[in-house]
Amino acid sequence: xxxxxxxxxxxxxxxxxLASSEQQQYNRLFQAASFYGGINVGSSRRWFSxxxxxxxxxxxxxxxxxxxxxxxxxAASIAAGASSFLVEEGAYAKELLKPxxxxxxxxxxxxEACPFCNKVKAFLDYYDIPYKVVEVNPFSxxxxxxxxxxxxxxxxxxxxxxxxxxxxxxxxxxxxIPVKSSSALSNDDEEKKWRRWVDDHLVHMLSxxxxxxxxxxxESFDYIANNGNFSLSEKYAVKYAGAAAMYFVSKxxxxxYNITDERxxxxxxxxxxxxxxxxxxxxGGLKPNLGDLxxxxxxxxxxxxxxxxxxxxHTRIGEWYSRMESAVGESSRIKA
Numbered sequence: 001x002x003x004x005x006x007x008x009x010x011x012x013x014x015x016x017x018l019a020s021s022e023q024q025q026y027n028r029l030f031q032a033a034s035f036y037g038g039i040n041v042g043s044s045r046r047w048f049s050x051x052x053x054x055x056x057x058x059x060x061x062x063x064x065x066x067x068x069x070x071x072x073x074x075a076a077s078i079a080a081g082a083s084s085f086l087v088e089e090g091a092y093a094k095e096l097l098k099p100x101x102x103x104x105x106x107x108x109x110x111x112e113a114c115p116f117c118n119k120v121k122a123f124l125d126y127y128d129i130p131y132k133v134v135e136v137n138p139f140s141x142x143x144x145x146x147x148x149x150x151x152x153x154x155x156x157x158x159x160x161x162x163x164x165x166x167x168x169x170x171x172x173x174x175x176x177i178p179v180k181s182s183s184a185l186s187n188d189d190e191e192k193k194w195r196r197w198v199d200d201h202l203v204h205m206l207s208x209x210x211x212x213x214x215x216x217x218x219e220s221f222d223y224i225a226n227n228g229n230f231s232l233s234e235k236y237a238v239k240y241a242g243a244a245a246m247y248f249v250s251k252x253x254x255x256x257y258n259i260t261d262e263r264x265x266x267x268x269x270x271x272x273x274x275x276x277x278x279x280x281x282x283x284g285g286l287k288p289n290l291g292d293l294x295x296x297x298x299x300x301x302x303x304x305x306x307x308x309x310x311x312x313x314h315t316r317i318g319e320w321y322s323r324m325e326s327a328v329g330e331s332s333r334i335k336a
Contacts, residue, residue: 094126094127094128094327094328094329096128097127097128097129097176101175101176102128102129102130102176103129103157103158103175103176104158105156105157105158105159106124106129106130106131106132106155106156106157106158107131107132107133107134107155107156107336108120108121108124108131108132108133108134108153108154108155108156109134109136109143109144109147109152109153109154109155109156110133110134110135110136110152110153111135111136111138111152111224111228112135112224112227112228113220113223113224113227113228113301114152114153114301115203115206115297115298115299115300115301116152116153116165116203116298117152117153117165118297118298118300118301119165119166119169119198119293119294119297119298120153120155120165120168120169120297121297121331121333122293122294122296122297122300122328123168123169123172123173123290123293123297124172124332125328125329125330125331125332125333126288126293126327126328126329127176127332128332129172129176129332130332130333130334131155131332131333131334132333132334132335132336133333133336134336135228135229136152136229137228137229137230137234138228139230139234143229147161149161149163151163153165153168155168155172157172157175166195166199166294169290169293169294173290187284187285187289190283190291191283191284191289191290191291193291194273194276194283194291194294194295195290195291195294198291198294198295198298199294201269202269202273202295202298202299203298204253204257205259205262205265205266205269206298206302206307207246207249207250207253208250208253208254208257208259208262208265209262209263209265209266209302209307210302210305210307211243211246211247211249211250212247212250212262212263212307213247214243214244214247215306216305216306216307217243217244217246217247217250218239218240218243219305219306220243220246220305221238221239221240221242221243221246222239223301223305224238224239224242225238225239250262263307263310263314266307266310266311267311267314267315270311270315270316270317271315271316271317273295273317273320274315274316274317274320277320281320281323282320282323282324282327287327288324288327288328292324293328296321296324296328299311299321303321
């Protein structure tokens with residue numbers, strides 16, 4: 001109760017700091033929190049604004065992401081070990097593109113913690129496509145004033161603007177991934193099925209979990225505030241007002257998606273994914289496919305938050321996630 005009161009008081013301070021264009025600020029803060037938490041904006045906006053005003057006034061509405069042996073035996077062991085090493089290295093090796101397939105100028109307009117943006121980054125990192133990042137301020141959005149599309153991610157590829165995370169990956173895949181073999185084509189339906197599952201189901205498990213209580217909401221918004229493009233006053237608003245408001249929004253999202261226990265729902269989703277692997281290293285077999293990259297990208301922002309740690313501890317997804325970290329490797333991001 002004291003922590004909730006602290007959030008309410010801090011929200012009032014944030015409101016004072018951002019007093020101009022109050023309704024605009026409510027809407028922009030909601031949009032930012034929505035993208036960071038994987039929320040479809042839709043009908044939740046009006047409820048969010050009402051909650052923000054209630055919190056700022058000191059009251060509450062009713063809704064209140066880890067020795068040498070004998071010669072012959074030694075030789076056999078070394079051979080077996082080398083074979084195993086080669087298989088493992090082949091499984092986790094990055095996809096190497098022909099130089100002529102790599103775009104010359106790639107710029108990602110993003111929010112650092114946005115799961116949809118992280119889907120795109122997982123793809124770019126895995127295929128070693130160098131890209132620059134422009135962190136968008138969710139209040140002013142001045143970095144994307146030039147675009148008719150006012151959401152993130154936006155990917156500029158050699159002067160062409162690509163939007164919507166799944167569409168971006170489809171279009172980039174068509175450009176850079178060589179013609180698939182017949183065996184790979186036979187797995188396309190499975191890959192598409194699980195990519196849809198990520199967008200239609202998995203992403204909706206995030207917000208109710210990362211905002212499920214005041215402590216986790218603050219943890220999430222502390223990460224968002226410290227990694228986003230915010231002024232000092234905006235950091236206060238994002239961390240405290242955002243955490244307080246999204247704590248209540250998450251309760252509404254539980255009802256919208258028929259979630260009784262948010263952690264149980266997250267664990268069930270993780271187990272559903274592991275079952276889909278059916279004993280394979282990756283959904284793509286020995287190498288990740290677009291389904292693997294989509295799940296990995298969406299989960300990456302929460303992996304080292306409390307919710308992500310709990311997910312790895314209480315489900316079987318940890319081994320797959322570690323393999324994906326090895327396969328995707330270091331970021332291919334370059335300085336702007």
